[in-house]
Amino acid sequence: MDSVDTIFALSSGAPPSAIGVMRISGPRAFDAVKALAGTLPPARKASLRKLHDPENGSLLDEALVLVFPGPATATGEDLAELHLHGGRAVVRGIENALAHIQGLRRAEAGEFTRRAFANGRIDLNEAEGLADLLAAETEWQRRSAAAMAGGAFSAQVEQWREALLRLAAMLEAELDFSDEDDVGEQDYSNISNGCIELHDAISGHLNYPAAEKLRDGLRVVLAGPPNSGKSTLLNALVSREAAIVSDIAGTTRDLIEVPVSLEGIPFLFTDTAGLRDESGDVIELIGMERAERAMAEADMLLWLGPQGDAPKHTALVQIEAKADLADHTRKSDAIIVSARTGQGMPELVAFLVKHARDMLPPPDAFALNQRQRHLLRDTALFLSHASRAHDPLIMAEELRQARLALDALTGRASTEDMLDALFGRFCIGK
Template sequence: MTSTDTIFAVSSGSPPAAIAVIRVSGAAAADAIEALCGKRPAPRRASLARLHDANGALLDEALVLWFPGPATATGEDLAEFHCHGGRAVLAAVERALAALPGLRAAEPGEFTRRAFANGRIDLAEAEGLADLLSAETELQRSAAISNASGALSRTADDWRERLLGLSAQVEAALDFSDEEDAEGLPECFTWNIADLAGEIQEWLDRPRSERLGEGFRVVLAGPPNSGKSTLFNALVESEAAITSPIAGTTRDVIERSVAIGGVPFTFVDTAGLRDIGSDEIEGIGIERAHGQIGRADCVLWLGEEGQGPEGAWEIATRSDTVDFMAKTAARHTLSAITGKGLAGLKEDLVMHARENLPKPGEVALNARQHARLGEAVEALGTVRGLDDLLLVGEELRRARLAFDRLVGRATTEDMLDALFGRFCIGK
């Protein structure tokens, strides 16, 4: 595989479909159009054409678009065939393209990787695009599209320009340090360093994008037969957990991810908590339940009032039964069987999750981006404790390198392989 190959792939959804789009990118894109259509259409205008293979057999009648590079999505010559979306049609067109010299099928993410390599997008935008393609909820979509549209990249570029200005002040002070009337760094230098570090720290303090991927984690906890599995099934709207009057029915952790009100959640049903399990397997389940409580963003406590983990929500369940035990400080009283009170619990969870997840339209940093900005803040923090201008300049260079690595000006092939391998073929 080389970057000089011309690549092609179906970039629309899986067939069959009404219309399917086959993209071609590379130096031989124009040759591919002429080979299948007999002529090259006007740039950036949809043209109706009959597609033929090398033997002259009719393949399909399609809309054809021609985009000369470098002002294209990939930065290369680009062609699109908008064909009928049947499997046989697509297979025939792909066979015809594969038979042309210099063309080959694209690898996963190769179109986007070429866009990055040709400077059409940077690394942060590519990561946002990958998150956008995998988004399943409104919050995930909103955060991903902000990153894909370059919000983080523009902010990082602004930080980098300010850092360059600070580095220039250090260089100027070094150039004139031997002169008797040299004044050194201006008084505002330290303030500007602190302001820049403070702005970056605000981004670091935001909820991370991984929270959006996994969802707000809600653990249902309590003793055996407290109604955890019944409530769990009601929240995820499926019979995921077995319910039974027999104590210890749930012996392991059960997880389900759902979206409520556009917010991603992961609900976790756990084994009933008691001092001694009926057997070794139940004991393992109880141990795992304690582990899940430690990982939870929110714990719904269905047991005796005041006996749950610190910060847990007191939930009084089974309000429809004759032996119902009310809680004086219940956050919610409900019946998972009749549904009474369930809507209020869901609404409360959505509001609580929104307060603790990235805000709509706000860029959420992933682990890699968080680490790079952390390196920049660390370097800027070191600067404030230094008197040696050479060391100050080196720490500013280290912070600048962190910004370059953030947007992909300095990166490794292994990291790029891992990122673009997340994309589907055709993107």
Template sequence: MTDTIFALSSGVVPAAIAIVRVSGPVAFEAAEALVGPLPPPRRAGLRALREPSSGELLDRGLVLAFPADGSVTGDDLVEFHLHGGRAVVRAVESALAVIDGVRPALAGEFTRRSLASGRLDLTAAEGLADLLSAETEAQRRAALRSADGLIRRQIEQWSAATVAAAAQVEAAIDHEEEGDVGAGDTLARGVADQIATLVRDIEVVLSRPSSERLHDGLRVVLAGPPNSGKSTLINALAERDVAIVSPIAGTTRDRIDAPVVRDGRAWLFTDTAGLTESDDQIEAIGVARARESIAAADLVLWLGDGPPPSSEMIAVHARADLPHRRHVPEGRIPASGTSVKGTAALWEALGRAASTLVPAADELALNNRQRALANAAASALRHADGQSDLLIAAEQLRIARELFDRITARASVEHVLDALFARFCIGK
């Protein structure tokens, strides 16, 4: 990473203020080429920015310099706080681009340098990526916990416990003939207890829902026979017209998705074709897709008057505002797509169901990548637990420790980094 990089790091221009960051070995020299002497470290100074070769005035703005030992990237870093016009930003970027050793940054390159310099670990970088894309309060809170190091600290605790167990096993291997470490059977039982406790701790975290549930939204499918009120209800839940409503059965022939944010939680509702047997080829395709959606759903709302096909489905008494449907059968939730309060009881039921499907506000939640590695580490620890062959136990503990390191990127995970930082904007 010998290049010095620059990019717009604030929001899309035009805006009131635009922040252009420069980071790398010649960041200070590049900045001085535009503004002359820099202000003292970490103190804002008003400067005139000029084109290096012609001296033409580009803008007047605040300049801040951050030496490498205290910067977020681990390199010298300069921020230009400019007027947020497109032409201003374009002119400053053009002036930086002609300086030797300076180039535009790639997506996520600033954060990637932070990771490489040890300013943050991979779990914090993933949390930062989630924070940048957060749209709900629950997403924001979970992303902040990850970005602030909650996951890293938990992984470090697991890794430290693994190292402690491995140290005892290695000591037993080295001194099993000397008798100064303790009786082998007693030591083995003690190590096994430590490993078993560690596995239980990991299993508790793995038993919680993944963090993707917060970001992708809970998938709720509305299912039932034709003309059972699915389209009317999804419009009411989304509070906008997303599906065509008609008294003609079979109006909906394909899946219709409606993303909704309510009470700080993301949902994805899907209207489906009515489940029926049909000789109509198009309608049959719609029914097949409806069944696929039901199989992949987190929750299914069953709007048919008959018993739900599965006990896990939420039985809904739709069109409850109609005179002939005002009696609500036992075990069903009344809902109406035409009245203001028609979905209140249904939202309450969905909220209760969601509480078991998404991470709680104060819980540590792993993403799918982290979960897979933690699960593999737990498996290695189980193999080590109770091993009579200490060499095999030591190898399994080494594998578990390496898997923990891969979660935080202490081990090489280049393919993961490439995928992660592709999600970032250019200036982050």
């Protein structure tokens, strides 16, 4: 019996579909193909084969069959793909036949990717990027996830890691020399400076906007007194009747959140209960409280009320609404819109998109998620400790901690590489 199960799953969408791609990965993948197709097609060449049920010989489908010998495959194992006709019965028939083959079982969720990670084909960051890529709904989400999945961040981490190993090796060398020659005070300022440099490089990346912003969308909150036109403007922005509009003050009482993509950028628009002093309605009061909280958390606040009443907010945008009415309120430095006639709407959207671009991680660059930020912050912190350590042994320990944090980032934790780097530097007859 093999120590690793061979797994299979339909990797394309739910049937019925034009084509259903069945993937098989593991030590018995090619045996399974032989069992169904009779012979094994040449590696990496799409070949047309009749697939028969190995138990009773009945024809199941005629399919394109591809085999990829490991370890240079997506999973790092022998991998096969059956491009089936995507009908429900065809797919089910093949699944049943595969399930009856010795050593094969259905894959669990994410198991192909998990194997890719276990076999060193991708690291944790790339796996996360891949998950984000599959979940991406807007252009910016897709590009950022693609950068992460494509290994841009992993390559950067690898560079930092090498720098870190070099510093550790230099320190190790100093410690050894001080043992042997007893030359008294050693000078560690080189290593200290190296730590500071690396600390700064890593900290720089922590200043980028977080990936969560990209995932959840920029929070744009519409606020102002009752009847100032918030709900109407929200509906116009998201191009549908998400919020109820009426001229009765207090119509919107709870937050209404609408995710929408404008020019490929994810936004979360929030309509709020109008702020007024004289409401006796308990529910409306709760609504106003929620409105206050939403405003505090907003990435951008569109204020439709009088200029003098505007709340304090770092990204406040004055909106002069209902511009089609002769007696509408005039404001200075405001974006002038009429949700009713559409006047000024393209300008408002362009303004929002322009500012969103500055607030989101740049596209095609990786955006760091919470786990990654957390571990990078740890790494930077240990480096800063190391740079200030007076005792070389403490410095070595801080560097070791920094490396462990970086290794947790990629999901690698071996010390083998550390030794390689160390001995690589010491081939001077030692």
